[in-house]
Structures are given as structure tokens and as C-alpha cells.
Amino acid sequence: MPRWSSYEIPVDTGLFTPLGLQPTALCRLGFNAAGRWLGRNPISHSRLLAEHQTGLVVWSAQLDFDEPVGFFDADCLEMRVTARVRGAGTQVEFDLEVGSPLDTRARLQACCVPLRLEGDAALSGIPARLSPEVMAAFLPDEVGGRPHRSQVPGLRAAVLGDGTALAQHRLPFVIHRHQCEVADQWFWPEAVSLAAGAREELVRAEAERVPVLLPGLRTPVRRLDLLFSRPFFLFDEGAVRSSAYEWEGRLVFIHELVGSHEDRPRALVTEQFSLPEERAWD
Amino acid sequence: MIVHVNGALLRFTDYRRDISVAAPTVEAALTKLADEYRPLQPVLFDRMGRLRATHRIFLNGELVAPDELASPAGDDDSVDLLLAISGG
Numbered sequence: 001m002p003r004w005s006s007y008e009i010p011v012d013t014g015l016f017t018p019l020g021l022q023p024t025a026l027c028r029l030g031f032n033a034a035g036r037w038l039g040r041n042p043i044s045h046s047r048l049l050a051e052h053q054t055g056l057v058v059w060s061a062q063l064d065f066d067e068p069v070g071f072f073d074a075d076c077l078e079m080r081v082t083a084r085v086r087g088a089g090t091q092v093e094f095d096l097e098v099g100s101p102l103d104t105r106a107r108l109q110a111c112c113v114p115l116r117l118e119g120d121a122a123l124s125g126i127p128a129r130l131s132p133e134v135m136a137a138f139l140p141d142e143v144g145g146r147p148h149r150s151q152v153p154g155l156r157a158a159v160l161g162d163g164t165a166l167a168q169h170r171l172p173f174v175i176h177r178h179q180c181e182v183a184d185q186w187f188w189p190e191a192v193s194l195a196a197g198a199r200e201e202l203v204r205a206e207a208e209r210v211p212v213l214l215p216g217l218r219t220p221v222r223r224l225d226l227l228f229s230r231p232f233f234l235f236d237e238g239a240v241r242s243s244a245y246e247w248e249g250r251l252v253f254i255h256e257l258v259g260s261h262e263d264r265p266r267a268l269v270t271e272q273f274s275l276p277e278e279r280a281w282d
Numbered sequence: 283m284i285v286h287v288n289g290a291l292l293r294f295t296d297y298r299r300d301i302s303v304a305a306p307t308v309e310a311a312l313t314k315l316a317d318e319y320r321p322l323q324p325v326l327f328d329r330m331g332r333l334r335a336t337h338r339i340f341l342n343g344e345l346v347a348p349d350e351l352a353s354p355a356g357d358d359d360s361v362d363l364l365l366a367i368s369g370g
Contacts, residue, residue: 054369056369057367057369115367115368115369117369118328118334118335118336120324120325120334121294121321121324121325122290122291122294122325122336122365122368123368123369124290124325124336124337124365124366124367124368124369125336125368125369126336126366126367183290183368184289184290184293184368185289185290185367230366230367231367231368232289233289233290233365234293235299236288236289
């Protein structure tokens with residue numbers, strides 16, 4: 001059986017909005033939970049970096065909110081986390097469940113790519129398989145399976161092909177240090193924050209003309225999908241190119257995070273919201 | 283030429299982003315830059331003095347392959363120095 005770690009964290013108001021648990025907070029809690037699982041089971045994140053010259057970068061992630069998670073629901077959030085190695089050591093996938101002891105309300109699945117670090121102070125690295133020594137620290141049930149495939153390209157193609165385009169918006173940004181991790185590279189949950197800000201600006205600008213956009217402000221997001229191709233770094237300038245669609249009874253926002261003077265997105269974020277007439281989400 | 287230092291490398295040049303370097307090639311410019319900003323040296327080059335594979339070098343916007351670093355470059359040229367990815 002794969003090993004799980006279960007623990008509680010006290011809630012604080014900063015984790016929430018009036019609509020529920022912040023998706024960015026779920027990503028940050030998830031990465032922290034992944035570190036906790038690694039440290040209590042195969043190997044700690046710091047030892048992975050320092051002794052095995054192996055870093056992990058998130059390549060793909062999916063957040064699902066089965067039910068809203070509110071600040072007043074409980075004093076603590078129940079966290080359950082596990083991980084597995086996929087693709088013969090080319091990926092490490094974490095699963096986090098958040099809720100109460102009796103029910104799971106939100107889930108995060110994050111697929112990481114191992115990097116072989118060069119050993120310099122910038123923590124630079126190139127994608128590589130996990131070493132046999134690191135692989136051996138996982139249980140047999142925690143290793144195996146085909147490589148994870150992101151759902152973002154297929155979802156994006158389906159929405160662009162079959163959805164009804166509603167509005168577009170562009171929001172510039174600069175990456176500052178409070179948005180970065182230890183290597184002055186953006187911390188990946190910032191993609192969720194930047195996309196959320198861009199979506200709110202799109203709705204503020206266009207909702208009077210296109211009222212169907214309003215659930216993008218009024219209601220909590222139900223699902224997010226993230227796909228990263230290249231990180232942003234300290235003081236990098238970029239923009240979020242956002243498009244809104246009505247697709248299969250949902251309001252969908254597709255966010256392309258591009259560097260300045262670049263066309264190819266460094267990250268894609270899709271957000272899905274229920275529309276009022278939708279009855280069956282799943 | 284002007285070397286534009288980006289992102290995660292800025293702290294190794296004391297946050298100087300656009301640095302003028304007099305050198306006949308891109309490779310010589312990077313070596314001179316690392317001499318001037320010593321903390322940058324082990325980040326840019328490995329123990330054998332080779333440019334680490336984790337960096338991307340652009341000359342006037344065009345990606346420079348490792349075997350093209352010795353190509354001539356002049357005062358009016360612009361070099362962008364980027365770290366592809368880090369594993370923090």
C-alpha cells in the first residue's frame with residue numbers, strides 16, 4: 001500500500017475568501033504537504049536537494065473543489081497526502097485531499113519533474129530521472145504507472161473548438177521576490193494568483209456587457225488545471241492573456257501567461273465555474 | 283556589447299541588469315563578466331570552465347548554440363543571459 005500522511009492544520013482567515021478556501025492557498029498547502037510526506041517517508045526535500053542534487057519542479061497540476069471549504073466549517077483542516085513515482089522515475093506525482101475527517105472537499109494533484117542540479121548557487125538544473133538510490137527509498141507500491149499526461153491541451157482544444165467565446169482581457173505583471181521561491185524563480189502557485197487576478201479584471205471590465213461572466217466573481221471556482229512549460233524569474237515581465245467561454249454548461253477561463261515580447265505561453269491555467277442552470281457537475 | 287542579465291542570475295551581479303562588456307566574442311564577454319562579478323563565475327561555468335548547460339544565451343534575440351559562442355560579436359551587439367530552470 002502507498003504510504004499516506006494525515007494531519008490537521010488550524011484554519012486562519014488568510015487562507016480563505018468569502019467564497020471559500022483560496023486555490024492559491026491550496027497549492028501552497030499542497031506543496032508543503034508534499035514536503036511533509038517526502039520527509040516522513042522516502043527522503044526529505046532538503047536532503048533530496050543537498051545530498052542527491054535532485055530538485056522537483058511542478059509541471060502539471062489539477063485542483064478540484066467537490067464542495068466549498070469555508071473558514072467557519074471547522075477549526076482545522078484535515079490533510080491527507082501521498083505520492084508515487086511515475087514514468088520510470090521521470091515524474092513524481094503528489095495527491096492531496098483536504099476536508100474534514102469524514103469527507104474530502106478539495107483535491108490537488110501535482111505532477112513534478114525531477115531535475116539534476118548542477119551544484120551551483122542558483123540551483124540550476126536539467127530534467128533527469130530520479131537516481132536508483134532515491135527510487136529505492138519509495139515502496140514498490142509507490143513506483144510505477146505510465147507518465148502523467150496533462151489534461152490542459154485537450155481541455156483547451158475542446159473549449160476553443162466547441163465553446164462560445166465571451167470576452168478577452170490582457171493584464172501585465174512583473175514578478176517580484178515575494179512571489180518567488182528559494183532560487184528567485186517564481187513559486188508555481190503564483191500562476192494561480194495571476195490567473196485569478198486577470199479573471200477578476202476581465203469580469204469587472206466586461207460583466208455589464210456579458211452578464212454570464214458574473215459567476216466568475218460571485219461563485220467559487222470548481223476546477224483548475226495548470227500546465228507549465230517555462231518558469232518566470234525575479235523581475236521578469238509578462239502578461240496574462242485571458243479568454244472566457246461558455247462550454248458544456250460551465251463558465252471557463254483560459255489564461256495564457258506569456259513573457260513580454262513572447263507569444264508562446266510559459267504557463268496555461270484553466271478555471272471552471274458552475275453556471276446557475278447547471279445541475280450535475282460531475 | 284551589452285549583456286542583459288535576467289531573473290535568478292541578478293543577485294550574482296548585484297542586481298545590475300544591463301552591463302557593458304568589451305570583448306570580441308560572446309564567450310569572451312561571459313568570461314569577462316564572470317571575472318568582474320566573481321559570485322557569477324561558478325554559476326555560469328563548471329569546474330572545467332565550460333558554460334553550464336542550464337543557461338540559454340541569445341545574441342540579438344537569436345539562441346546561440348554552445349559551439350557558436352566563439353563567434354565574433356561587436357560593440358553594437360546585445361546578449362541576453364538566461365537561466366532555463368532551477369530546482370528550488
